[in-house]
Amino acid sequence: MELVARSPEAVRDAVLARASAKRPILIAEPRYLSPDYFRPLRSEEGVLRNPNAADYRSAPVGVTEAFAAVARTGSVCVDIDADIAGYVSLLPHLHIVVVDIDRLVFRPADLFRLEQFARPTYHRNFVFISGPSATADMGPLVRGVHGPHELHIMVLC
Amino acid sequence: MPKQVTSPREIAAKESRAILRRAIRLALDTESAAVRRNTRSFNLNRYRATAALPDYDALKDEARRIKEHALVNRKALIQRLSESVTRNGGHFFFARDAQEARQYIQDVCKRHRVRSLVKGKSMTSEEIHLNGALQRDGIRVVETDLAEFILQAADEQPSHIIAPAIHYSRERITALFRRKFQTDLPLDTGENLTRFARERLRKDFLAADAGITGANLVSADCGSLLLVESEANIRLTCIAPPLHIALSGFEKIVPSRREFAPFIELLAASATGQPLTSYTSVIRPPLAVPVVDFRGAGPATREFHLVILDNGREALAQDAQLKEALYCIRCSACLNSCANFQVLGGHGFGGATYSGGIGATWEAATTGQLKLARFSDLCTGCSRCVPQCPVRIDIPGLNVELRSRLNQSVPLSLAARAMHLLLSASPLEHASAQQIFFAHYDRAARWGTLFAPLSNFF
Structure with a gap:
């Protein structure tokens, strides 16, 4: 996790630093953050606009927003039907997720308590992501199974 | 050396004490x-995680209350859920028994010409023996x-509710994969084994025509599923194939998404002893995100079926x-905390699908055969599991009840009648000679004292 200044250029620099030489980078269009945050990043080389099946299979880095973060459980909440976030947060080796600190709650239940949550259209499809995919089924704990091997959270503040 | 090697499948249905004894032998031997090692680590993690929950007891009360109310209102909730799923553009089916559920899923797969499908872990699908039925239709499942991947390779039933291959050491997995997959790839660490499985399965995910999952909870108000996992295999199963079929018992239905919160x-x-597992999905299929054409089959639209x-x-x-058993959220804290389970695992202490103390009621209820709850004998009634249960189920109480019914169902042996005549002043009860002897040990001791001079004489 790292703290990043609320500026599109800072987001771009932080993502590029984290991705180092890994390309291509897939980006899901944000639904809650201003799209401006990802704009400078989109014009970088190796950042794909409209990925096809082959790109999804091979891209090592995915960037999405999260609409909330949960302090106690160390989770970020990602709408999987916001643009292509469902794939971008799942298939690449490294998932970078950007969330505004204003969206921080303490516990998962705090989200469900929100008035809007009773509305069926409010976050139809989302996932609490609390780490890279992992398993203990093969004996010792192994990080990196079918989903990302690495989760990196960038908190805008 | 045991004379013949028993396979776990042979002792899955424990209809008699003889099979139970063979199962215990298998469990102890291999x-x-x-x-023991794996339940210990589950326990240590659970102690830490539940102690860190600031309102553990209040959450348990809330969870129990939700389950109690949901069960009372089950008819209305099922009706409401069916309307919600249909409104979302999905299809709803209520299956009265395993056969109806299998048939419905087989028909959906046939209609979609499904050739291969991927499955997320679902105990309910084990319960209805879904895989065999689909495979007989020529579908690659x-x-x-x-853990289920290991069991599928080994052709074994689960031995634990959330860690179905808990009885496999890393070394045994390596040996199994070598034998089964005929590979020279390095398989001597957890990382290597995981990489091997990942690479095989990634192809399967992206080539699958359908995905089948269970659900941890289902909300009646909007047809949302709660899916808890760590490996991301369930997320992939829900998103990669165009067709998603979810299967769940009606006891998983709660009124609204808000009731997911305490759980x-x-x-x-309670389950893995983590603040949260890597992925807790709250989804309402069919998903809005478009299908990516990984299969090369051209554009496809999503379709969703919920089988309750x-x-x-x-x-x-x-x-x-026995109805309390329906509150179970399948966390397995009771199994991990049970002294007998820690030694035997679910192949010894369990049935064809469900294991441990809670599993006896589930096995009897879902098969309709009381005799399949014979493994409830292994519950000593020590009640160590009770404070561990997140919905406060009296598991030893369930097993006392099952045993009493089992005993009633078996005719009294001659030896038992004799023992009763000799020792008991109470009305004839259904029990074995051994049980009657120990139940009236004081009287037996008195007889013993009476005859002591005789035995001394000899």
């Missing part, structure tokens, strides 16, 4: 060490949970003594 932290803490299963649950709900 599975005990791994089960791929279990994607790594989210409670389940993770009875299969003995309604009868259980009407059983005043």
Whole structure:
């Protein structure tokens, strides 16, 4: 996790630093953050606009927003039907997720308590992501199974 | 050396004490060490995680209350859920028994010309023996949970509710994969084994025509599923194929998404002992995100089917003594905390699908055969599991009830009648000669004292 200044250029620099030489980078269009945050990043080389099946299979880095973060459980909440976030947060080796600190709650239940949550259209499809995919089924704990091997959270503040 | 090697499948249905004894032998010979190690680590993590929950007891009360109310209102909730799923553009089916559920899923797969499908771990699908039925239709069925992947390779039933291959050590997995997959790839560490399975399964995910999952909870108000996992195999199963079929018992239905809240932290803490597992999905299929054409089959639209299963649950709900079992959220804290389970695992202490103390009621209810609850004998009634249960189920109480019914169902042996005549002043009870002897030990001792001079004489 790292703290990043609320500026599109800072987001771009932080993502590029984290991705180092890994390309291509897939980006899901944000639904809650201003799209401006990802704009400078989109014009970088190796950042794909409209990925096809082959790109999804091979891209090592995915960037999405999260609409909330949960302090106690160390989770970020990602709408999987916001643009292509469902794939971008799942298939690449490294998932970078950007969330505004204003969206921080303490516990998962705090989200469900929100008035809007009773509305069926409010976050139809989302996932609490609390780490890279992992398993203990093969004996010792192994990080990196079918989903990302690495989760990196960038908190805008 | 045992004379013949027993396979876990042979002793899955424990209809008699003889089979139970063989199962215990198998468990002690080959599975005990791994089960002991793995349950210990589950326990340590759970103690830590539940202690860190600031309102553990209040969450348990809330979870229990939600389950109690949901069970009372099950008819209305099922009706409401069916309307919600249809409104979302999905298809709803209520299956009265395993056969109806299998048939429905087989028909959906046939209609879609499904050739291969991926599955997330679902105990309910084990319960209805879904894989065999689909395979007989010529469908390639791929279990994607790594523990289920191991069991599919080994052709064994689960031995634990959330860690179905808990009885496998890393060394035994290596040996199994070498034998089964005929590979020279390095398989001597957890990382290598995981990489091997990942690479095989990634192809299967992206080539699958359909995905089948269970659900941890289902909300009636909007047809949302709660899916808890760590490996991301369930997320892939839900998103990669165009067709998603979810299968769940009706006891998983709660009124609204808001009732998911207490269960989210409670389940993770009680099950794997984590604040949350890597992925807790709250989804309402069919997903809005477009299908990516990984299969090369051209554009496809998403379709969703929710199969809600009875299969003995309604009868259980009407059983005043046993209905508590329906509150179970399948966390396995009771199994891990049980002294007998720690030694035996679920192949010894369990049935064809469900294991441990809670499993006896589930096995009897979903098969409709009381005799399959014979493994309830292994519950000593010590009640160590009770404070560990997130919905406060009196598991030893369930097993006392099952045993009393089992005893009633078996005719009294001659030896038992004789023992009763000799020792008991109470009305004839259904029990074995041995049980009667120990129940009236004081009287037996008195007889013994009476005859002591005689035995001294000899």
